[in-house]
Structure formats: structure tokens, C-alpha cells
Amino acid sequence: xxILIGEDEVHIITLLKFTLEIAGYEVRVAQNGxxxxxxxxxxxxxxxxxxxxxxxxxxxxVCEKLKSDEKxxxxxxxxxxxxxxxxxxxRSLELGADDFITKPFDSKALLVCVDRVxxxxxxxx
Amino acid sequence: MNSKPHPASxxxxxDDDPAVGKTLAAILNKSGYLVHxxxxxxxxxxxxxxxxxxxxLTVALIDIRLPDMNGVDVLREIKSLNSxxxxxxxxxxxxxxxxxxxxxxxxxxxxxxxxxxDEIKSLIExxxxxxxxxxxxxxxxxxxxxxxxxxxxxxxxxxxELQSKNMTLLGVVEKMKVINEMKSRFVxxxxxxxxxxxxxxxxxxxMLLDYWDRIDQKEVTKFLQIIRDEAQRLTRxxxxxxxxxxxxxxxxxxxxKKIDLKIIAxxxxxxxxxxxxxxxxxxSFEEAAREIISDQDKIQQILTNLIDNALKFSNxxxxxxxxxxxxxxxxxxxxxxxxxxxxxxxxxxxxxxxxRIHDDIGKNVRGAGLGLPIAKALVEALGGVIQVxxxxxxxxxxxxxxxxxxxxxxxxxxxKE
Numbered sequence: 001x002x003i004l005i006g007e008d009e010v011h012i013i014t015l016l017k018f019t020l021e022i023a024g025y026e027v028r029v030a031q032n033g034x035x036x037x038x039x040x041x042x043x044x045x046x047x048x049x050x051x052x053x054x055x056x057x058x059x060x061x062v063c064e065k066l067k068s069d070e071k072x073x074x075x076x077x078x079x080x081x082x083x084x085x086x087x088x089x090x091r092s093l094e095l096g097a098d099d100f101i102t103k104p105f106d107s108k109a110l111l112v113c114v115d116r117v118x119x120x121x122x123x124x125x
Numbered sequence: 126m127n128s129k130p131h132p133a134s135x136x137x138x139x140d141d142d143p144a145v146g147k148t149l150a151a152i153l154n155k156s157g158y159l160v161h162x163x164x165x166x167x168x169x170x171x172x173x174x175x176x177x178x179x180x181x182l183t184v185a186l187i188d189i190r191l192p193d194m195n196g197v198d199v200l201r202e203i204k205s206l207n208s209x210x211x212x213x214x215x216x217x218x219x220x221x222x223x224x225x226x227x228x229x230x231x232x233x234x235x236x237x238x239x240x241x242x243d244e245i246k247s248l249i250e251x252x253x254x255x256x257x258x259x260x261x262x263x264x265x266x267x268x269x270x271x272x273x274x275x276x277x278x279x280x281x282x283x284x285x286e287l288q289s290k291n292m293t294l295l296g297v298v299e300k301m302k303v304i305n306e307m308k309s310r311f312v313x314x315x316x317x318x319x320x321x322x323x324x325x326x327x328x329x330x331x332m333l334l335d336y337w338d339r340i341d342q343k344e345v346t347k348f349l350q351i352i353r354d355e356a357q358r359l360t361r362x363x364x365x366x367x368x369x370x371x372x373x374x375x376x377x378x379x380x381x382k383k384i385d386l387k388i389i390a391x392x393x394x395x396x397x398x399x400x401x402x403x404x405x406x407x408x409s410f411e412e413a414a415r416e417i418i419s420d421q422d423k424i425q426q427i428l429t430n431l432i433d434n435a436l437k438f439s440n441x442x443x444x445x446x447x448x449x450x451x452x453x454x455x456x457x458x459x460x461x462x463x464x465x466x467x468x469x470x471x472x473x474x475x476x477x478x479x480x481r482i483h484d485d486i487g488k489n490v491r492g493a494g495l496g497l498p499i500a501k502a503l504v505e506a507l508g509g510v511i512q513v514x515x516x517x518x519x520x521x522x523x524x525x526x527x528x529x530x531x532x533x534x535x536x537x538x539x540x541k542e
Binding site for chain 2: 011012014018022081083105106
């Protein structure tokens, strides 16, 4: 299973990468919004973890773009953000995100969330 | 009859018979009226037209049969001059038709000759009473009207006052909303900035605890370093947030003393050089622009934030120039870099809390976006101003101007509205 991480903070990238790899996922990284779109086009992932605050294009914009494109709308997206307000969660789900995790996150909770979203996707297909 | 005549009431006798005119005039004069006698209608009208009787309390005694006109016509003319004039008709022969016409034209009474002077006097008093009542009534109505107008004016004034107060209140409410929104945005941003290092600290420490046996020594060291760095970042951030909120709320003490700007700039260079050894920091101050009376720590922080900012956006082997010159009673300090520059429409935005230019220009640079807002707030607290000029791709010049002697503590500078 291939997971694409859209995140600009190097330490968070390291952390996410470590957590996901130890659980057996294959991980790709994009450090800004445009790069996420590009990576999705080049090497279609099974799931995307998106930070909201990113240069070029923020996570919400990326999510909206991918979810409104027929070719990419079925790729599950989990928004991972330090914006803890309820509005941030509402906004994410409105824009079509499949799930939402706030930072700081618990690595086990993150893996449970990733697994749940992938299971749901599998059931849909 | 003992009714007393009004002191200023006039009586105009219109009768061609001197026996009537003179006698009556004498009697009425004696009773206190101002009496005038004319022998025909034209004389009467001329007299009245020329302002003979200005007092509205005027009674005309009109003989029906006058040499030049009919008394009823004279009555009509007089009434058209001033409808307030009272009139009593006098005649030698009883003629019902004339009597009715006279009353229709506004005569008060119709008297048959020969008459008794007391009867005339009593009638005159009745006419005058009626006139007085009329005048009083009219004055009352006038006053009522005035009151009404005044009342209306007062209501309007009060309404306007209320409306203006309302507008002011609405303005205040709007302003409060804006301030509230700014505060919420600030808190949301601050929380976001605090959560990010916290995520690393919690994540890596959990990782170390959970996978202790599966992580090699090199990675353990790396994770621990990250934890330490992020903890430091958290500390810096907390300090910056506190600083910014204190300065913006005006809760800042200014330690006034004589300081040397060049020495402070050199100290800042020493501290920052290690961060970017590839970028040279050049310092030049006019002799006259070195010593000012101000707050040393605050100026050091301003210079640190501005030079640090210049270093962040410089490329390797470029230089950052810091210079100072005196102009009248101010020193002007420029911090010039030759780095990426700032788009014209972002020159104001860079002084807003948590704004990070790299989100817009795509250059990934450390920092929470508090350095410039803090520098601006401090410059303003010291009675100065700060501005930036920039050209994309060529670099930026930050200029701040400080008075050579800081005045007393300023009250809140606050965020821009």
C-alpha cells in the first residue's frame, strides 16, 4: 500500500514516515501543495495524508482539487493538521476529505485511522 | 353700564350728522376711548388706510346713510382692511333688510336712532370683549403652534442624538467584532504554531518508548536531537508570543539610557553570524548617529529580528548591510539584503502576526512569522516608525527611524485596524 504524505515540516515528515513504514506501508513525500498534485499524477498513491498549512497550495485547496477531479476523487484523503478548531474539521470534510486527524497525533490512532479509511475504500470498490 | 373701557381701544365714528358725531365723540372720549370722528365713508377708509387705528381693538360706529356711500359698503370695505375691526351700525329708520345685510357683512349690532349713549357704550364693550377673546384665542393658538414646533424640534433632536449614538455603538460593535476576529485568528495561529513542535516532541518520544529495541543508535540520537530542537523552538515561540502581546497591549517598560547603536549592531552580528556564516553582515554608522538615548535591549531585539530576517532571505555569499545616519533629531537605520525580495502587495502583510512570506513565495524558511511584527511593535513603542522597500529578486531594505531621545512610555500600539 502506497501512502503519499503532503507536509512541509521536515520533522513531521520523518515522524509520519517512520510510523507508517514500521507498520509496513510504502511512503512517498511531497513538501508543498503543487508537488502533491504532481506526485499523484506521476505515481498514484492508495491514500494521501495532507497537512493544511503548506506553501504554494494549502491542503484544503489540494483536497478540493483532487476530489473534484474524476480521475483522482476515489483516492482517500486524510487531513492532518494542527488547526484543532471544529471549523477546520468541518471544512475538511466539506471539501471531501475522508477523515481528519489533529496534531499532535498518537501514532497508534494515526495507524487505526489510515487502516479504517483503506478498509472503507476496499469495501466501496 | 359700568364696564370699564380698555385703555387703548379705539372708536371710529362715521356719521355726517355733527350732532351725533360730536356728542358721541365727547361722551366716549370722556369714558376713556380714543375717539376719531369722520363725516363720510371715504374719509373713514382713507383714515384707516393711512394707519389711523393700529390697535386691533377698534370699533367703528357706522351710520347707514352717509353722503358718499352706503354704510353697509363702508362696513364691507373696513372688514376687508382688517377683519378684526368690530362694527356697530346706526340708522335713523328701521329697515329689516339692511339690518340683516349689515349683520351678514360682519356687523356686531344694529342700533336705531335715537339711541342712549349707555347703550352704545355697552355695545362697544361687548365688541371689544369679543375682540379681546379672539385675540387671546389667536395668541393661544400661536403659542400652541410654537410649542408644537419646539416639541417636534426637540423630538427630532433627540432622535438624531439617539441615531448618532446608535451609529457610534454600531461602529464600536463593528470594531469589537474586528478585534475579536483578529484575536481569534491570533489564538488559532498561535495554537497551530505551538502544536507543530509539540507533535514532534510527543511523536518522537513515543516512538523511542514504543520501539526502543527496534531503533538503531544513530536514529535514537537523531530523534533526541529533534526533541531538543523542537522543545527550544517551543520555548522561543512562547517567549515571542508573550513579548508580542505585552508590547501590543502597551505593557512595556522602557529603560532610558545613553546607548551606542554600532556596538549593539556588532553584538547582534556576533550572535547571528553562526546561523548563516555564508552571509556577511556589514555594519557602518555615521559617528553622529551612534549615540542615542533609548532602550538598549529593545533595540538589540529589533536589530536581531531584522538582521535575522535579512539572513533568512539571503542566498549564500551575499551580504547584509546595516547602516545608520543622523537626520535632524532622528537616526535612520537601514538593513539591506540582496535576497529574494518581497512582492509589492505583501510589503504591508509581512508585519502581520504569523504571516510567513514563504507560504506565498515558496521559499521554505524557519520561523513562526512573529519576528517582524515584534520588531514593528518595539520600534513603535520607542516612538519610531518602520517601513520596507523591496524589489522581487533584488532584495529588500528595511528602514526604521528612532528619535535620538525616546519619550515616555507609549500606550498600546496594537494591531492595525
